[in-house]
Amino acid sequence: xxxxxxxxxxxxxxxxxxxxxxxxxxxxxxxxxxxxxxxxxxxxxxxxxxxxxxxxxxxxxxxxxxxxxxxxxxxxxxxxxxxxxxxxxxxxxxxxxxxxxxxxxxxxxxxxxxxxxxxxxxxxxxxxxxxxxxxxxxxxxxxxxxxxxxxxxxxxxxxxxxxxxxxxxxxxxxxxxxxxxxxxxxxxxxxxxxxxxxxxxxxxxxxxxxxxxxxxxxxxxxxxxxxxxxxxxxxxxxxxxxxxxxxxxxxxxxxxxxxxxxxxxxxxxxx
Amino acid sequence: xxxxxxxxxxxxxxxxxxxxxxxxxxxxxxxxxxxxxxxxxxxxxxxxxxxxxxxxxxxxxxxxxxxxxxxxxxxxxxxxxxxxxxxxxxxxxxxxxxxxxxxxxxxxxxxxxxxxxxxxxxxxxxxxxxxxxxxxxxxxxxxxxxxxxxxxxxxxxxxxxxxxxxxxxxxxxxxxxxxxxxxxxxxxxxxxxxxxxxxxxxxxxxxxxxxxxxxxxxxxxxxxxxxxxxxxxxxxxxxxxxxxxxxxxxxxxxxxxxxxxxxxxxxxxxxxxxxxxxxxxxxxxxxxxxxxxxxxxxxxxxxxxxxxxxxxxxxxxxx
Ligand SMILES: Nc1ncnc2c1ncn2[C@@H]1O[C@H](COP(=O)(O)OP(=O)(O)O)[C@@H](O)[C@H]1O
Ligand SMILES: [Mg+2]
Numbered sequence: 001x002x003x004x005x006x007x008x009x010x011x012x013x014x015x016x017x018x019x020x021x022x023x024x025x026x027x028x029x030x031x032x033x034x035x036x037x038x039x040x041x042x043x044x045x046x047x048x049x050x051x052x053x054x055x056x057x058x059x060x061x062x063x064x065x066x067x068x069x070x071x072x073x074x075x076x077x078x079x080x081x082x083x084x085x086x087x088x089x090x091x092x093x094x095x096x097x098x099x100x101x102x103x104x105x106x107x108x109x110x111x112x113x114x115x116x117x118x119x120x121x122x123x124x125x126x127x128x129x130x131x132x133x134x135x136x137x138x139x140x141x142x143x144x145x146x147x148x149x150x151x152x153x154x155x156x157x158x159x160x161x162x163x164x165x166x167x168x169x170x171x172x173x174x175x176x177x178x179x180x181x182x183x184x185x186x187x188x189x190x191x192x193x194x195x196x197x198x199x200x201x202x203x204x205x206x207x208x209x210x211x212x213x214x215x216x217x218x219x220x221x222x223x224x225x226x227x228x229x230x231x232x233x234x235x236x237x238x239x240x241x242x243x244x245x246x247x248x249x250x251x252x253x254x255x256x257x258x259x260x261x262x263x264x265x266x267x268x269x270x271x
Numbered sequence: 272x273x274x275x276x277x278x279x280x281x282x283x284x285x286x287x288x289x290x291x292x293x294x295x296x297x298x299x300x301x302x303x304x305x306x307x308x309x310x311x312x313x314x315x316x317x318x319x320x321x322x323x324x325x326x327x328x329x330x331x332x333x334x335x336x337x338x339x340x341x342x343x344x345x346x347x348x349x350x351x352x353x354x355x356x357x358x359x360x361x362x363x364x365x366x367x368x369x370x371x372x373x374x375x376x377x378x379x380x381x382x383x384x385x386x387x388x389x390x391x392x393x394x395x396x397x398x399x400x401x402x403x404x405x406x407x408x409x410x411x412x413x414x415x416x417x418x419x420x421x422x423x424x425x426x427x428x429x430x431x432x433x434x435x436x437x438x439x440x441x442x443x444x445x446x447x448x449x450x451x452x453x454x455x456x457x458x459x460x461x462x463x464x465x466x467x468x469x470x471x472x473x474x475x476x477x478x479x480x481x482x483x484x485x486x487x488x489x490x491x492x493x494x495x496x497x498x499x500x501x502x503x504x505x506x507x508x509x510x511x512x513x514x515x516x517x518x519x520x521x522x523x524x525x526x527x528x529x530x531x532x533x534x535x536x537x538x539x540x541x542x543x544x545x546x547x548x549x550x551x552x553x554x555x556x557x558x559x560x561x562x563x564x565x566x567x568x569x570x571x572x573x574x575x576x577x578x579x580x581x582x583x584x585x586x587x588x589x590x
Contacts, residue, residue, distance in 0.1 A: 001346060001347075002376060002377055002378070006377075007376075009376075010377070014365070014373075017362070017364050017369075019364075093360060093363060097326055097355070097356060098355070098374070099373075099374070099377055100326060101325075101326070101353070101355070102346065102374055102422070103346050103350070103377060103378050104346055105345045105346045106346075267326070267327040268321070269321060269327055271357065
C-alpha cells in the first residue's frame with residue numbers, strides 16, 4: 001500500500017490546483033498588507049485594541065493586532081474554507097469511488113486529508129504572520145515591544161514570543177478544522193460544513209454571555225482563540241496556554257474520531 | 272487462495288429502505304470469462320458492482336475477489352482488480368494526465384510507468400494536458416478505461432462501458448474489451464444491451480429487479496432465445512398456410528404486419544422455396560433478433576421459477 005506521505009503529497013497537490021485554496025491564502029496575506037497601507041496613509045492608531053497603541057513604535061506590534069482582529073472569525077473562516085471542503089469536494093466531484101478503488105485504504109486517505117487540512121491552516125497563519133512582520137518592520141521598524149504586562153522586551157525576543165503565540169493560536173484553529181472536517185464528512189456538502197463550523201463557533205460564543213453559564217467559559221472553544229496572549233505577558237502566563245491545549249484536544253479528537261469512523265464505514269454510492 | 276475464482280458472490284442482498292436493489296444474487300466469474308451482467312435500468316447492476324468493489328456494504332451475503340473479501344481486506348482485496356461504476360469521475364481541475372498520475376500514486380508499484388501506454392490505448396494522448404473539466408462524456412469514459420488499465424488488472428469490472436458513447440466510441444470500447452480478454456484479462460461487464468453482451472461475452476446473467484432470472488453460457492441463452500423469424504409476403508394469409516404444412520416450421524403466429532415463426536436456418540431456406548412454388552413473392556424473410564424484453568418474456572413465461580427453467584440445462588450439461 002502506498003505510504004501516507006504519498007497520499008498526503010497528492011492531497012496537497014489537489015489543494016494547490018484549486019481556486020478555493022487561494023481565496024483563503026490571499027485573505028490571510030492581504031489583511032496585514034491593508035492594515036499596513038492604511039497605517040502609512042492615516043494618522044493615529046487603533047487605540048482600543050491591545051498593542052494598537054504601539055503599532056507606530058514597533059512593527060512587531062502589528063502581528064498581534066492582526067491576530068486579535070482575525071482570531072474569532074477571519075482565521076476560523078479561512079481554515080474552514082478548506083477543511084470543510086476537503087471530504088465534501090470528493091462527494092461533489094463523485095471522485096470518492098475513483099480513489100477508493102485503488103490500493104490505498106480508506107483510513108489512510110482520511111489521514112492524508114486531515115494532515116492536508118491542518119497544513120493549510122498552518123500555511124495560512126504563517127502567511128499572515130510573515131506579511132504582518134515584514135510589513136510591520138517596513139513601516140514601524142524592528143524595535144522592542146511593550147507586552148500586555150507593560151514591560152518592554154527586545155525585538156528579537158518579541159519575534160520569538162510572536163512565534164510561540166501563533167503556535168498556541170493554532171490549537172483552536174485545529175479544533176475548528178476538525179469540526180469542519182466532521183461536518184464535511186457527514187453532510188457531504190462543503191457549504192454546509194464551512195458555515196456549520198462557524199455557526200458552532202458562534203453558538204459557543206453565545207454560551208459565554210448567557211448569565212449563569214459563565215463558569216463554562218474557560219472550557220469553550222472561542223475562549224481559546226485568545227489563549228495565545230498568555231505568551232505576550234512577562235512572565236509568560238501558561239495557564240490559558242495549557243488549558244487551550246487540552247480543551248482544544250477535547251473538541252478536535254472526538255470530531256476527527258467520528259469523522260474517521262463515518263468515512264471508514266460509509267456507503268459510497270454517489271458519483 | 273491461488274485457485275479462487277476472480278469473482279464469487281453468494282447471497283448478495285442490498286436494500287435501500289423498502290427497495291430491494293439486489294436480491295439474493297449468486298455470481299461466479301471464472302478466470303478467462305467475459306461475463307455479461309445483463310439487465311434493464313434499475314435492475315441492480317451498478318449496485319452489485321459497487322458491492323464487488325467494496326464501495327458499499329451488502330445488507331446480506333458475501334463477496335470474494337480472488338478469494339478475498341473487500342469488506343475484510345479493504346484495498347488489499349482489490350489487488351489485481353480495476354474498473355468503474357457508472358460514469359467514471361475525475362478531478363475536473365486536474366488534467367487527464369495528472370488524474371492518472373494521482374491514481375497511479377495511489378496504486379503504487381509500476382502503475383505510473385503504464386500511463387503513457389494507457390493514454391495511447393484509449394487515444395487520449397493528444398488531450399492529456401487538458402483539464403478533465405473540459406472533457407466530453409466519451410473522453411471521460413475513455414480516461415476511466417485508462418485509469419483501470421494502469422492497474423494492469425487480472426479482473427476488469429466495467430459498468431455499462433459503452434453507454435453514452437457514439438457508435439465509433441462503442442466499437443472501440445468493445446474492441447478493447449475483446450483484446451483485453453484475448454490477452455487473458457477476466458472481464459465482468461454490465462449492460463442493458465443484449466447485442467453488446469452477445470458480441471463480447473461467453474457467460475451471462477440476466478437480472479431483473481435485483482434477481483437473476485438466467486445464468487449460464489451464452490450458447491444456452493441463444494438456444495432459449497433464438498430461432499425466431501419474421502416473414503412478409505404478397506399474401507400473408509396463404510403464406511401462413513404454407514408455413515403450417517412445411518416441416519421444421521413451428522409456432523407460426525400471424526401479426527398484423529408480418530408472420531412470425533420458429534425454425535432453423537435450413538428450414539427457413541426450404542420455406543422460401545416452398546413459398547415461391549406456391550406462387551407467393553417474398554417481401555422480407557429475416558431472423559428476428561430477440562430483445563431483452565423478448566428474453567424476459569421467454570424466461571419468465573414458463574412459471575414461477577425461471578432460474579431452474581432456464582439455467583439448469585447448462586449445469587446438467589457441465590456435470
Ligand atoms: N444509493 C441509493 N439509494 C437509494 N436507492 C438506490 C441507491 N442506489 C440504487 N438504488 C436503487 O436500487 C435499484 C437498482 O439501482 P442500480 O443498481 O443503479 O440499477 P442499474 O445499475 O441496473 O440501472 C434502483 O431501484 C435504484 O433506485
Ligand atoms: Mg447502472
